Amino acid sequence: MKRRSSRFARVACAAAVLAAAIAPAVWSTSASADDDQTVTWSVRPADESGPDGRAWAELELEPGETTTERMAVINLGDSAVTFSLASADGYLTESGRFNMLPSDEKSTRAGTWITLPSTVTVEPGATAVVPFLVEVPKNATPGDHAAGVAASIRSEGASEGAAVGVESRVGFRVMVRVAGDVAPGLEVHGAGEYITEWNPLNPGTVVVRYTLHNSGNVRLESSSAVEWNGRTVSGETVELLPGDDRAVELHLRDVWPLGLLSVPLSVERAVVLPDGSREHIGPVMQTVSVSAIPWPQLLVLLSLVLMVGGMAFRGRRRRRQVETLVNAAREAGRREARIEG
Known part of the structure; x- marks a missing residue:
């Protein structure tokens, strides 16, 4: 039983990480709610009538300016669902994928510029268009600022007697270009x-x-x-x-x-x-x-030098041995000649 609980905890943790990832385009996902029903939904930028075909929201605003954007929350499941809505600071992961801060981490930048309802209830097969306000502070610095908006549900499980919550989140990025001096670097x-x-x-x-x-x-x-x-x-x-x-x-x-x-x-x-x-x-x-x-080539060269040097040494030694034998033979011949004489 302990092994099964540990396995569930690992799966729940992995699901939370995957569900938090924000893709740079339209997305949908599915998750199991508390009543074991599967919830499938997508979130897209929208106008008053519904999704407008944008991948994400790109805004150009002056410091202190306010504008209204919209998100379409589409319930692709078979039952009504109440989604939690949130905004947060945006960032790019090491792989270049856009993401937004998790709900338990406080935003301090462009995520705080967005105001939206806390929840929305969407009937099965229906689309809810939710307006949200983007208000740029008067002291905002010029340039690009990234945030994200998302609709999420939370499901509960148990691991070793403790409750484990998994937040499944779907949304899109909101890029705000604050007017002023552009300084690429x-x-x-x-x-x-x-x-x-x-x-x-x-x-x-x-x-x-x-x-x-x-x-x-x-x-x-x-x-x-x-x-x-x-x-x-x-x-x-x-x-x-x-x-x-x-x-x-x-x-x-x-x-x-x-x-x-x-x-x-x-x-x-x-x-x-x-x-x-x-x-x-x-x-x-x-x-x-x-x-x-060129270490391999240097090793080969060193081997050749050692081989040639070894051959030369052996040649010189053989020549000395031959000279020694020749000299010994000459000396023996001279001794024999003296004895005979």
């Missing part, structure tokens, strides 16, 4: 490593590892590339919110170890505008130095 901190192939007839791999830091106040998209001997290796496009850091790794294969290598790294930058377009602002260029010591 991207810092690149890179380093390189050479991975040796110990077969001396095979070249190795240069691994370029670097961190991207959005030091500006607007959302950026970045794509990177390294070049070597006319070959280019490109990385995936990375989205960065202001203040974000992202670790990236590129592999340049089939590179011979030639000592100190200088690998050019190019990082393209583009500001993501509220209308979804991109404004390219030019690349960041950096040279990554990589120490590529």
